[in-house]
Amino acid sequence: MKITIASGKGGTGKSTVAANLACTLALSREVALVDCDVEEPNLHLFFPAAAVDVPVTTPVPEIDLARCTFCGECGKFCRFGALSVLKDRVLVFPELCHSCGGCSLVCPQGAIEEVPRTVGRVACSCPLPSLTLISGVLNEGEVQAPAVIRAAKLLAEGHPLTLYDASPGIACPVIETLEGSDVCVLVTESTPFGLHDLRLAAEVAEGVGIPAGVVINRSDGQDEATLDFCRERGLPILMTIPFSREIAAVQNRGGLICRDLPGWEGRFAGLFDAIVKIAGVSP
Amino acid sequence: MIVGITARAAGTDAPVEQRFGRAPYFVFVDTETGKVESIENPLVDAAGGVGPRAVQMFSEHGATVVITGQVGGNAARALEAGGIKAYAYRGSGSVADALAEYTAGNLQPLSLA
Numbered sequence: 001m002k003i004t005i006a007s008g009k010g011g012t013g014k015s016t017v018a019a020n021l022a023c024t025l026a027l028s029r030e031v032a033l034v035d036c037d038v039e040e041p042n043l044h045l046f047f048p049a050a051a052v053d054v055p056v057t058t059p060v061p062e063i064d065l066a067r068c069t070f071c072g073e074c075g076k077f078c079r080f081g082a083l084s085v086l087k088d089r090v091l092v093f094p095e096l097c098h099s100c101g102g103c104s105l106v107c108p109q110g111a112i113e114e115v116p117r118t119v120g121r122v123a124c125s126c127p128l129p130s131l132t133l134i135s136g137v138l139n140e141g142e143v144q145a146p147a148v149i150r151a152a153k154l155l156a157e158g159h160p161l162t163l164y165d166a167s168p169g170i171a172c173p174v175i176e177t178l179e180g181s182d183v184c185v186l187v188t189e190s191t192p193f194g195l196h197d198l199r200l201a202a203e204v205a206e207g208v209g210i211p212a213g214v215v216i217n218r219s220d221g222q223d224e225a226t227l228d229f230c231r232e233r234g235l236p237i238l239m240t241i242p243f244s245r246e247i248a249a250v251q252n253r254g255g256l257i258c259r260d261l262p263g264w265e266g267r268f269a270g271l272f273d274a275i276v277k278i279a280g281v282s283p
Numbered sequence: 284m285i286v287g288i289t290a291r292a293a294g295t296d297a298p299v300e301q302r303f304g305r306a307p308y309f310v311f312v313d314t315e316t317g318k319v320e321s322i323e324n325p326l327v328d329a330a331g332g333v334g335p336r337a338v339q340m341f342s343e344h345g346a347t348v349v350i351t352g353q354v355g356g357n358a359a360r361a362l363e364a365g366g367i368k369a370y371a372y373r374g375s376g377s378v379a380d381a382l383a384e385y386t387a388g389n390l391q392p393l394s395l396a
Binding site: 086 | 329330331332333334335336338339342343357360361364365366
């Protein structure tokens with residue numbers, strides 16, 4: 001089973017939920033936890049361990065100047081500005097390239113070859129006996145987050161139970177993370193911002209056709225607006241985590257509440273049961 | 284010589300636009316014949332990579348001089364590679380005003396390094 005933890009709004013507690021859920025489940029089974037927030041992965045902070053790096057490359061164009069006639073077709077085609085055809089030369093901006101391969105298709109001279117370029121890496125570690133942590137890391141200044149997410153997910157293939165920690169937002173990286181998931185957990189907070197972005201994230205999960213449920217984090221007990229929205233949209237509330245100094249203190253020192261605070265291991269086990277119920281597949 | 288100027292509208296009476304790649308219009312003036320050509324910039328709402336693509340358009344129009352407010356790093360690299368000189372106009376005047384300042388030798392070259 002593949003579970004995506006997403007949110008829309010940043011800072012609602014995706015990684016907190018993912019890390020605690022993974023740690024709880026790893027007590028009784030094999031779990032792969034994939035950090036798909038490749039622009040700022042942070043799950044390794046909860047699970048420090050030595051990691052093995054695998055580079056991630058994407059194809060970028062290389063111009064054969066012996067064949068190029070500077071006709072400009074590739075530059076006109078590239079909507080990302082990765083190729084500039086000038087009078088007597090072609091400039092390639094590989095960091096702007098999205099690796100669509102279109103330039104090599106439109107080149108009438110066959111002067112464009114695609115060559116691999118490293119844009120990030122995937123770090124693999126085993127911080128607990130039954131837990132494999134796979135973190136995607138996009139290099140600074142790069143744009144191809146989905147390529148790194150794909151590579152990280154690929155390395156987790158074959159695990160019977162996989163958790164994907166998505167990035168905030170609802171753009172390409174989140175869609176890439178959701179792809180192939182059985183179920184989506186949307187972590188929100190009871191603020192106008194949290195609700196605004198929950199609405200967007202719920203629409204995305206629905207659009208991709210993945211069943212979803214909601215975890216309310218930092219709840220002050222006045223979650224009516226969020227509860228109304230969830231009722232209206234048929235989104236089950238899977239768990240509510242209170243706004244508490246004690247929880248924040250554990251979190252701030254890189255601890256896990258399922259390990260450091262009594263009762264939370266059981267609550268995260270309960271969260272998993274609720275997730276299995278809405279996923280409609282066997283764990 | 285063809286001078287390309289970033290502008291907010293078409294024609295030489297239009298105000299100069301400070302942004303390079305996302306300027307709404309590019310106005311090309313042939314200083315020998317006085318011919319003016321204005322083109323609407325299709326890159327205004329593009330997601331990214333507009334700098335080098337704008338340079339390519341200037342190159343296609345035969346411009347050897349650009350007058351604008353400022354350029355980014357990728358545009359600078361493309362301008363330099365294309366042998367196009369860029370000059371800074373930070374005033375609030377029209378395309379014609381900027382061209383007059385350039386002709387009078389009052390504009391500073393933009394550093395492309």
